[in-house]
Amino acid sequence: MNQASREPRHKRPLRKAPFVVITAFLLLWMIGVATGEPSRVLEQAMQVCLSCIGIG
């Protein structure tokens, strides 16, 4: 057994902020999905955007 595993592990409190942030953005994503945005994103992503890549 090494020294590190013999040392008592200090308990740190569970951070709640990440869960709040993730939930908020998950809600935002759901709102976006509800408005039908993914179909527009898909439509755009399926076309070659020439000006986007510096051509044309």
Next chain:
Amino acid sequence: MERVRKWVQVIVGFLTNSSWSFPFTNTIYQGPLKVICAPGLNCYSCPAATTYCPMGSIQQLLGGLRFALENSQYYFGFSVLGSIGVLGGLFGRLICGWACPFGFIQELLHKVPSRKFGIPRLLSHGKYMFLLLFVVVLPLVLVDEFGTGHPWFCKFVCPAGTLEAGLPMLFLQPNLRNTIGLLFLNKFVIMILFLTWAVFSSRPFCRTACPLGAFYALFSKVRLIKLHLDEAKCTNCKACHHVCPMGVKFNESPDDPECITCLACMNKACKFDAISLEIGGIPLAVADSGLSPASKP
């Protein structure tokens, strides 16, 4: 652990660019997988791309917002923002270190033997300017006679787009070569500058200009998975300063927005186990490459 990270970078790179039919179709992948958000900066006009680029999509949606609203379509970019927000809340800039193809390319270029230089910290603010101005404000505000904005970052700056999409499309569709003009020349020069800079400095694009890196950096304090500094164990030896590819002085700034959680400080530098990986405050028992404290450099 460094080898694991490299493999993850390769696998994610292939997963986000896994359509290899383009030599036969001469165009980009147009299937339904493109509704999935790429975690890193990966141009969706890349012939092999199977996911959409969040930065490209946001600019397109904001540029077309006026037109969409006139048609009662409320495309504010919420689904894209939600996707990268969830990723940011979970991983933050860990994505830059583990899942961005353009970051990986820069890391490979930095392995070319040459004299190496640091990057002034002041330049790291540039990426926030690109995020705010080129990704949000300009596409939204500067519109043409049809009321449509342009994807300013993609159009005038993005070297990942030039490398992953512009050059391959010119190769696949020879008729496009007649349309090359100043716009392409400008982007080509920017790409060459960043790729050359990557040989001499570590990840210059990520540190100075990447808007997606800037967005993920906003989550540095609140992301679920991050490195933790045990101040009681830290001896302020500054060994972590010398191994960080992003120029972070970890023991002075444990929640630094530049930290890409590559784990170099934890595995290659700290002899005192002062740095650990945690999930939501709970420490993870991550193997330190099998090195005992005495054998670490």
